[in-house]
Each structure stands twice: as C-alpha cells, then as structure tokens.
Amino acid sequence: MQEKSEIMEKIKVHILRTGEVRVSPYLPFGGDDCSIIKASGITTPKSKWIWLPVFSYLIEHPKGKILFDTGWHRDMSPEGEYDRKAQIKSLGSFLLYQINQGRITKGEAINEHLEQMGLKPSDIDYVLLSHLDCDHANGLRQVKDAKHILVSEAEMVGTTRKNFQICIRFQKRWWKGVDLKTFDWNGTEGPVGKSYDVLGDGSLVMVNIPGHSEGLCALKIRNAEGKYVLLFADGGYATKSWKEMITSGITLDKQMQRRSLQWIREQSMSPDCIASFATHDTDVKPHVIEL
Numbered sequence: 001m002q003e004k005s006e007i008m009e010k011i012k013v014h015i016l017r018t019g020e021v022r023v024s025p026y027l028p029f030g031g032d033d034c035s036i037i038k039a040s041g042i043t044t045p046k047s048k049w050i051w052l053p054v055f056s057y058l059i060e061h062p063k064g065k066i067l068f069d070t071g072w073h074r075d076m077s078p079e080g081e082y083d084r085k086a087q088i089k090s091l092g093s094f095l096l097y098q099i100n101q102g103r104i105t106k107g108e109a110i111n112e113h114l115e116q117m118g119l120k121p122s123d124i125d126y127v128l129l130s131h132l133d134c135d136h137a138n139g140l141r142q143v144k145d146a147k148h149i150l151v152s153e154a155e156m157v158g159t160t161r162k163n164f165q166i167c168i169r170f171q172k173r174w175w176k177g178v179d180l181k182t183f184d185w186n187g188t189e190g191p192v193g194k195s196y197d198v199l200g201d202g203s204l205v206m207v208n209i210p211g212h213s214e215g216l217c218a219l220k221i222r223n224a225e226g227k228y229v230l231l232f233a234d235g236g237y238a239t240k241s242w243k244e245m246i247t248s249g250i251t252l253d254k255q256m257q258r259r260s261l262q263w264i265r266e267q268s269m270s271p272d273c274i275a276s277f278a279t280h281d282t283d284v285k286p287h288v289i290e291l
Contacts, residue, residue: 018071039249
C-alpha cells in the first residue's frame with residue numbers, strides 16, 4: 001500500500017497546446033437538436049466560424065511518461081501558418097477539410113514540445129489516444145517511436161463501420177506505419193461501465209464515454225488520496241458543455257453522448273476532482289498540474 005501511495009503522489013500533468021482548429025460554432029456547441037449538416041458548417045458563412053485550441057497532455061508518472069492525444073502533424077502547417085493545400089494533403093480528404101481547418105504554430109507540434117522538454121518520442125512509455133479524429137490522431141506519426149501506442153478496440157472497430165460520417169471523419173493514413181495496438185476493457189468505471197486501467201494501480205484509467213465516437217475515452221488521473229484530474233477529450237468541448245449540458249453537433253449517438261456528458265458533469269462536480277479539461281476549451285491555457 002505504501003508503494004502505491006508513493007507512486008501516485010508524484011504525478012504531473014502538462015497541458016500542451018498542439019495547434020488550433022477552425023470549425024462552425026454548431027460543431028462544438030450545437031446542442032441536442034443540431035443536425036449533422038448544420039454542425040458541418042456547410043450552411044454557416046466562414047466569417048462566423050471559430051478557432052478553438054487543440055490540447056494534448058504529457059503525464060509524468062513515477063511508472064513512466066504518458067502522452068494523451070497528439071494534436072496536429074507539422075506537415076499540415078509546414079510554416080506554422082494556415083496552409084490549405086498542405087492540410088488537404090495531410091488529412092487525405094478534401095471533404096474533411098471542408099468541415100475543419102487547422103494550423104499549428106512553430107514549436108507546438110507534439111514532437112517539438114517533447115524536444116523542448118529534453119525528451120525524445122522513444123522516451124514515451126505510452127501514447128494513449130482518446131479517439132481517432134484528425135485533431136487528436138493526425139500527429140501520431142511524430143511519436144511513432146513511443147514504447148506503446150494504444151487506442152480502444154471499440155474505437156478502432158468503429159472506424160471501419162459502413163457509415164458516411166465515419167468514412168469522412170477517419171483516415172487510416174494518420175496511423176500508417178505506426179505500431180498502433182488496441183486495448184479491451186478491464187474495468188467498469190464510467191457511464192457505460194467500460195474502462196481500462198493502464199498501469200494496473202488505478203492511477204491512470206481510460207474511461208469509455210461514447211457518443212461523439214464509439215470508443216471515445218476520457219482519461220482519469222488519480223492520486224493516492226483519490227483526488228483526480230479528468231481529461232474528457234471531446235466528451236464536451238468546454239467547461240460550459242457539462243455545466244449547461246450542451247452536446248456537440250458531431251456525434252454518432254446523441255442519446256449516448258448526453259449520457260456521457262452527464263457522467264462528465266458528475267465527475268467534474270465531485271469534491272475529489274482537482275480539475276477537468278476538454279481538448280478544445282478556449283478558457284484553458286498551457287500549464288502544469290501536480291497531483
């Protein structure tokens with residue numbers, strides 16, 4: 001027990017900005033009645049679209065270094081600026097480019113962050129992917145030398161389903177040449193009772209929060225006293241998502257998405273929650289949290 005306490009007292013969570021994404025305002029905050037057409041931005045003038053940050057997270061844990069999500073790849077913004085031609089090539093989809101545009105300032109690619117911290121991709125013990133949308137997995141090849149790269153089996157299977165939205169959203173080229181492995185659930189935490197204890201000590205738990213995508217996971221980072229930080233990825237797009245119960249416009253299962261958002265709300269309001277973060281919250285700034 002003393003060993004477990006010692007392990008979980010010394011966890012640092014680095015919140016890293018890994019670019020930004022431009023979308024219709026209805027994509028993150030469309031609500032329950034938002035259609036996929038409206039969320040895609042096809043009917044919304046580009047002048048009304050919004051830029052949102054893209055965050056990835058480096059967790060320094062006594063048992064290793066863990067990366068949660070990877071943000072954009074440098075090749076979609078070679079000069080650190082918005083580059084239409086480069087992004088279409090990087091994404092491998094003109095249709096996907098129509099739904100979201102991105103840019104990544106010099107120094108913000110995940111491998112560039114690691115270099116600034118004196119780390120190499122091979123120093124990373126685990127890369128954990130919340131899900132396989134482009135602004136979370138496009139940068140994966142930049143850290144392909146990490147020791148273990150994992151995504152839920154449910155998410156991987158979900159990307160193969162015969163569905164028009166899925167065909168647009170997910171491109172296998174983002175993880176081509178990457179030793180991407182899947183994990184199955186070994187726990188029962190979360191809104192649907194499916195979770196994965198990464199290290200086997202309860203300090204890092206991937207929790208299935210389906211709706212936005214089939215195998216979407218939040219990461220719960222817990223210390224010895226039971227206090228935790230919750231990284232809920234695209235389970236909501238900002239703190240106001242769970243405070244006001246605003247579902248996003250892009251979803252595969254709206255009812256399940258709302259159920260997951262309710263769980264995020266309950267977890268975020270718990271007295272044991274130190275902080276909870278969405279991947280695209282404009283109110284969040286890069287910083288470090290110690291548990």
